[in-house]
Amino acid sequence: MSELLLNNMELTRSFFIKNVAAVDEGLVSVQPAGFNNNIHWHVGHVLTTTESLLFGFPKNTSHLPANYMELFARGTKPADWKGDVPSVSILVGQLKDQLNRMKEIPVESLSVELKEPFLGQKAFGELVNFALFHENLHLGHIQAMKRVIETEKK
Template sequence: MSELLVKNMELTRGFFIKNVDVVDESIVDVQPEGFNNTIHWHIGHVLTATETLLFGFPKNSTHLPANYMELFSRGTKPADWKGDVPSVSVLVSQLKDQLNRMKEIPVENFSVKLKEPFLGQETFGELVNFVLFHENLHLGNIQAMKRVNETVKNR
């Protein structure tokens, strides 16, 4: 199972990055009607949520700046952004680095029981699987926002 999980990490993150790389920079900060955030926010949110759930950010991980919690945590929005906001290209670079660190997680960690279940997930491996599910949900939002923004831009 652990090999399959690592393959899923590579597939999910690779597909996420591939899709984000083709988004026109002119639309990443446009919030289309009916959406709560922007493509830029979704990219940062996936990075920050993964770092939090898998690596204990901000307490146990120093791979991201502390202000990412204020920018990209659940419930935040670009309208409230203040200070230094990383560019999409910086976030993509950090996503690639994060994938490398994800692939270095020891296989035996996947079977470790969580101190408390998280959204029905009981082991670290199940949590990794949930993180990948979460990433795909946000990719769907990014793809939908991209289509809406491109349609509006081309009118």
């Protein structure tokens, strides 16, 4: 089961990156009606949330700038962005680097119980599984937003 989870990690992230790369650069900052954010935000949010869930960002890892929490955490939005905001291409590079670190997670750590349940997850492997679910959820938003934006531009 743990090998399947680790394989799913690579599949999910690779598919996410491929889909983000297929979005025209001119569309990533558009916030279509009915959506709270734009594609750019979703990419940063997936990166930041995964870093938080799997690597303890911002306290226990320095792989991302601390201001990513202010930009991409739950409840944030592009309308409030101030200062240096990384481009989608930078975020995609960081997603690739993060995947390499994810692939280094020891299989035996997946069964380690969390100190206290988080989002209903009791073991680290369950948290990894939740991160993958979360990533796929946001990929769906990105795909929907892309279609809406492209339809509105016609």
